Amino acid sequence: MRLIDTTTVGNPNTAKLEYSNQILPGKDDTDTKPGKDSIEDNAVVYTFKLQILKRAEKADGTPLQDVEFDLYKEVSEETINAITGVEAKNVGLDSRKYWLKINTGSLKTAGENGEVSQPGLANGTYYLVETKTNKNYNLLKEPVKVELKIQYTTSMTETWNWTPDSDGNKKLVKHTITSSKTTFTENETNSTGIHTETIINKQGFELPITGGMGTVLFSIAGFALMAGAAFVLLKGRRKDA
Template structure:
């Protein structure tokens, strides 16, 4: 309502009233009868309440004011709570002038209209309304729900008019950051998908942008925001990581409440009861304006339940917001559509083969360790643990690393079966592509080196071969053995000869 109450004249004295510029020219139907219309783009239906009737002059001034169908005779707006007549009420409204804001004007005007009775009529884009010259209040006929807001009550001296709806609402989005500590330790900008290793902390952000129309936002006495967040089983919410900001100013704990788990089956609900009265961490009031942004940032840990591959691990959120400025923002709310981001993770499958197609003993199977390259230290120093190869029913020797990120890796054989040579360290890189700006992000490509992986299962595979140990020749053959035997025989013969000589001597 940029201009309000252009003209309204009492029976005893004319008084100009500025009126909201919410209506454009329509078509007169007959003398003192005018048509109210709604634009094709407006899907709302409005109840029309007749406050005053009278005669309309060329300059849009209403004279000969009398009570309309919905004039509230028990208004108590006079001195000592006395009721004002229609003519007196018109004068009181006219005294508001054009400088008062819409909320102030409506606070006065609403005293003189009875919204509990049957409305004078209704109007929509498909059903215009013909009405006599007068002063009317229009409001949404039904409670507004979903991603919508009720219009601020429209008040107008009726000439031929077209409704110009005044109902702004906030916008909402959810984002995630992607950090590849193997190739670049810097995080990406906020986007719609990411990939991570198990046990990594994943950063998320929720953003609510307030209604951009200053008049619409000012019409709310209070403004409620509720962030609803729902995470998949593969993500564990870290409640102690939550930071709430307006612009670059962090809100103190008293400016919001955090419920986790929430009673509505959400992972958490974060409520700012009144966005117009929040404080920073120094307990200083924050000035909140139309178009301002509230953000909620937090982390969740990718856990052992995380889905591998294209299914991913979705994280969804929506924003509940005040949607009726006519009740001050208390109680009535709408809710934005759900916004979704996805965290992907992958699996490395390792197949072990032996050059001689041998079968090592069950208690002597190969073991491996996987190391991830750390961009900060320029070394493969992130140990992802040791795994043991197992023999499957198909006779294949395999093992795997589940829930790993894209990046650079080194695979090291830490135990080699007897009779085989330890395989050389294997260096490789896993790369992945996924939608970073989409309402429904998808995993679009997955590779290990130049070999395609499976985007559906999230699996990349490699094969490590153990070479059989060589049967090396030894020095010295049977001649040496025979020499040993002959030497022993000579030694035995000499002993026997000595014994016999001693016996003869004794005889």
């Protein structure tokens, strides 16, 4: 397994709990204020990155820049800003479900690799909706399903701070992770915590612009067909005569 990539960063979480000493029943505590104890702990939670590579015609084709996407995830009905019904149908998603757009700004491919990425994702199922593509290329007909199933294992060095209580028993007051090393795998393959999705666009054709050269060519072809039909018709009448 490969060591953690610097582009995948864990989110440290620290929690501290303060509580009062218990006052025993039957004791006269009118003039006694309970003391305070506390315990502190921390942990690291990882999120992952989706990298989108845009290619022309095939997986190793020409990279395409300025192609735009939105990323959606199915959510519960109560989720704020979720879309459903006609709004969901208009972007190609199941109109019976609720969807939340993950990205705040449009995901636009750029650079010599034609790529864009969305960080901060938990494992789960997402849908990429293509909203804009290059001239002469067709938009994707439906959203692309993306599955994030990245596993990680962390080995760490920890410190445990104890202090004796009034009865001489050890009491944990702080747990700290002083160093850690994380390895990632995806589908049993070494990973850096980044899921890569290659999206392919196919070239299509555009109808000729009104008044353009395409219209002229179609008009000439039409006149030629009409002239040929008229010639055959007149020839047939002469033979009958």
